[in-house]
Amino acid sequence: MLSYRHAFHAGNHADVLKHFVQVQLHLYMNQKDVAYTYIDTHSGAGVYALDSFQATKTGEYDTGIGPLWNATDVPEALKPYLDLVKGMNPSGKMRYYPGSPYVADQMSRLDDRLRLFELHPADVKILNENFRKAEAHKAEQGERARGKRVLIEHGDGFQSLKKLLPPPSRRALVLVDPPYEVKDDYKKVRDALEEALGRFPSGMYAVWYPVLQRMESRQFPDRLKRLPAKEWLNVTLTVSTPGPDGIGLHSSGMFILNPPYTLEPMLRETMPWLVQALGKDAGARFTIETGTQLTGAASGRLAGEGPRLPVGNARRASPLSGKGSLRLPGEKMVREGEAPAPAAPKAGARRAWRPDANVQGKPQAGGPGEGRAPGKRPAAAPGVTGARLGAPRADGARTAGPRPTGARTGGGKGGGKR
Numbered sequence: 001m002l003s004y005r006h007a008f009h010a011g012n013h014a015d016v017l018k019h020f021v022q023v024q025l026h027l028y029m030n031q032k033d034v035a036y037t038y039i040d041t042h043s044g045a046g047v048y049a050l051d052s053f054q055a056t057k058t059g060e061y062d063t064g065i066g067p068l069w070n071a072t073d074v075p076e077a078l079k080p081y082l083d084l085v086k087g088m089n090p091s092g093k094m095r096y097y098p099g100s101p102y103v104a105d106q107m108s109r110l111d112d113r114l115r116l117f118e119l120h121p122a123d124v125k126i127l128n129e130n131f132r133k134a135e136a137h138k139a140e141q142g143e144r145a146r147g148k149r150v151l152i153e154h155g156d157g158f159q160s161l162k163k164l165l166p167p168p169s170r171r172a173l174v175l176v177d178p179p180y181e182v183k184d185d186y187k188k189v190r191d192a193l194e195e196a197l198g199r200f201p202s203g204m205y206a207v208w209y210p211v212l213q214r215m216e217s218r219q220f221p222d223r224l225k226r227l228p229a230k231e232w233l234n235v236t237l238t239v240s241t242p243g244p245d246g247i248g249l250h251s252s253g254m255f256i257l258n259p260p261y262t263l264e265p266m267l268r269e270t271m272p273w274l275v276q277a278l279g280k281d282a283g284a285r286f287t288i289e290t291g292t293q294l295t296g297a298a299s300g301r302l303a304g305e306g307p308r309l310p311v312g313n314a315r316r317a318s319p320l321s322g323k324g325s326l327r328l329p330g331e332k333m334v335r336e337g338e339a340p341a342p343a344a345p346k347a348g349a350r351r352a353w354r355p356d357a358n359v360q361g362k363p364q365a366g367g368p369g370e371g372r373a374p375g376k377r378p379a380a381a382p383g384v385t386g387a388r389l390g391a392p393r394a395d396g397a398r399t400a401g402p403r404p405t406g407a408r409t410g411g412g413k414g415g416g417k418r
């Protein structure tokens with residue numbers, strides 16, 4: 001069943017969390033002078049038009065990139081991510097949003113390798129076209145051909161991951177970002193990671209997941225904690241209190257196995273601002289947990305034996321501590337002995353891949369525009385109006401609609417994510 005199309009969800013709060021963290025992981029990988037392989041098991045279309053029928057139908061970018069577009073007091077660590085998104089919108093209007101393959105292409109270096117998997121026939125076609133155009137654009141700019149730097153495969157990312165591990169350079173960043181439309185996806189992620197860690201224990205693995213009421217979702221982070229990775233970090237961003245009907249995606253997480261040591265302090269510094277910028281009500285908050293293989297395993301053994309307590313290095317922020325909620329920008333995080341977050345390192349060789357060619361998706365009048373909450377909230381982005389798109393082929397096929405609202409509750413069969 002392949003009904004999920006990311007075009008309906010592009011740029012939402014979950015994408016902001018995912019791509020912000022992805023950018024940070026690339027920055028960390030780029031610090032070492034050895035090439036790495038980026039593996040995207042669930043790539044999507046690569047670029048999305050925010051004025052397409054799909055994106056405007058749901059308006060989900062209003063929960064994510066929309067409120068960030070005109071923000072002025074952005075924390076340092078968020079800037080490389082926002083610069084990347086703005087770099088693909090040189091007119092200053094918010095029209096395009098990057099998918100994870102685009103983020104990877106921009107953030108990685110010439111010698112790094114991108115291995116992209118996508119199962120949906122329409123999306124893999126758009127993804128191929130986007131990279132073909134990007135290559136042509138770079139050739140025009142005089143950049144040397146990069147041979148097999150980027151390989152795109154129409155196939156199952158869960159199955160394919162193992163055959164790429166370990167990578168030739170013994171360095172890899174893996175993003176696992178399935179739709180979670182079917183509950184099987186949770187198990188498939190866990191199993192694929194277990195196998196991947198067996199083949200390549202030192203890889204960096206990042207998993208996006210929806211925080212939903214359904215049991216598979218609630219148990220998911222604890223299952224990942226028990227995987228045999230040396231260390232893990234789990235960060236969640238909740239933008240609002242779920243309604244009684246449980247409909248909609250209010251919260252999501254990024255679970256990173258073998259995270260950079262810089263990630264936790266950076267997130268502790270940045271997440272309060274994101275909560276402030278994207279939060280809709282008092283339920284908005286973030287959590288950050290970290291642990292080691294030992295503590296993760298200990299947590300697993302304790303499961304079912306009563307309430308879990310932080311063990312050893314397993315630390316927990318809000319909601320238990322409440323310290324993750326709605327802290328004002330500039331307000332000090334009260335955590336004893338915590339080092340200040342380091343400034344984000346400079347991006348590696350970033351190359352321009354500008355939306356410039358195909359016309360895809362009919363623009364809709366109006367655009368992102370919910371003026372949220374008083375005070376410090378950044379203004380909503382200006383609407384996208386006017387001419388038709390000139391873009392790399394953004395995911396805008398009209399064959400599939402958004403999943404029915406009920407399917408996004410995560411409550412039953414077909415429960416998806418964003």
Ligand SMILES: C[S@@+](CC[C@H](N)C(=O)[O-])C[C@H]1O[C@@H](n2cnc3c(N)ncnc32)[C@H](O)[C@@H]1O
Binds near residue numbers: 004005042044
């Ligand atoms: C959430 S989207 C990916 C978004 C993308 N990672 C990004 O951040 O821009 C999930 C994608 O996985 C694709 N998909 C679903 N099952 C898959 C599988 N087993 N292998 C590869 N792709 C799959 C879907 O077609 C969809 O495009």
